[in-house]
Amino acid sequence: MKTKNNEHENRCSIYEDFNDFVFTQPSSFTVKNKTYEIETWVELIDTLCLVLKKKNRKTFEAFLVDEKQRRTRVAYLAKDVQDIHFSKYLQKSDLYLNKKIDAPRSIKLVRKLLEKFKIEDHQFYLSVVEV
Numbered sequence: 001m002k003t004k005n006n007e008h009e010n011r012c013s014i015y016e017d018f019n020d021f022v023f024t025q026p027s028s029f030t031v032k033n034k035t036y037e038i039e040t041w042v043e044l045i046d047t048l049c050l051v052l053k054k055k056n057r058k059t060f061e062a063f064l065v066d067e068k069q070r071r072t073r074v075a076y077l078a079k080d081v082q083d084i085h086f087s088k089y090l091q092k093s094d095l096y097l098n099k100k101i102d103a104p105r106s107i108k109l110v111r112k113l114l115e116k117f118k119i120e121d122h123q124f125y126l127s128v129v130e131v
Contacts, residue, residue: 011127014111018104024128031124041106042088042097044126045077048110049093052117063116064095076101076109 009027012020026044028037031051038044053060064079076098078084088099101109114124 009127009129011125013121014107014114014124014126015121018107021103021107021128023131024103025131026126026128028127029125030127031119041101041103042090042099045097045101045106045109046090046092046095048113049077049090049095052113053093055117059117063113066116076105 010024026038026041028035029044029048030036031048036047036051038047049060064077075083075085078096081087081089081096084096084098086098086100087096089095090097110124110126114121
């Protein structure tokens with residue numbers, strides 16, 4: 001989180017230490033040179049899912065049922081509401097997200113999505129602000 005764009009915003013790689021994202025809030029993300037404005041961790045996941053779903057629906061659907069993605073006891077992202085505890089409906093991507101997701105878990109989920117879509121770390125940047 002070292003590169004400053006302005007006084008309050010940090011542009012960073014999501015491959016930094018998870019603790020670097022505690023007490024931050026996302027403001028935008030850039031994937032393959034296209035920037036999307038966001039305000040929350042939930043909106044980050046919702047918008048990224050929409051972008052990736054549009055890019056390749058088949059790969060995205062495979063991600064949702066991939067055992068590697070579901071290794072944890074708690075599912076954080078699913079197509080069906082009954083697969084998620086404490087669910088929040090994501091309107092943009094038409095998915096359900098565990099609304100108890102925090103910044104580090106959001107970053108972990110984003111990393112898994114990018115890995116599935118073979119998006120390299122230099123092709124994705126996140127801008128965050130400290131809260």
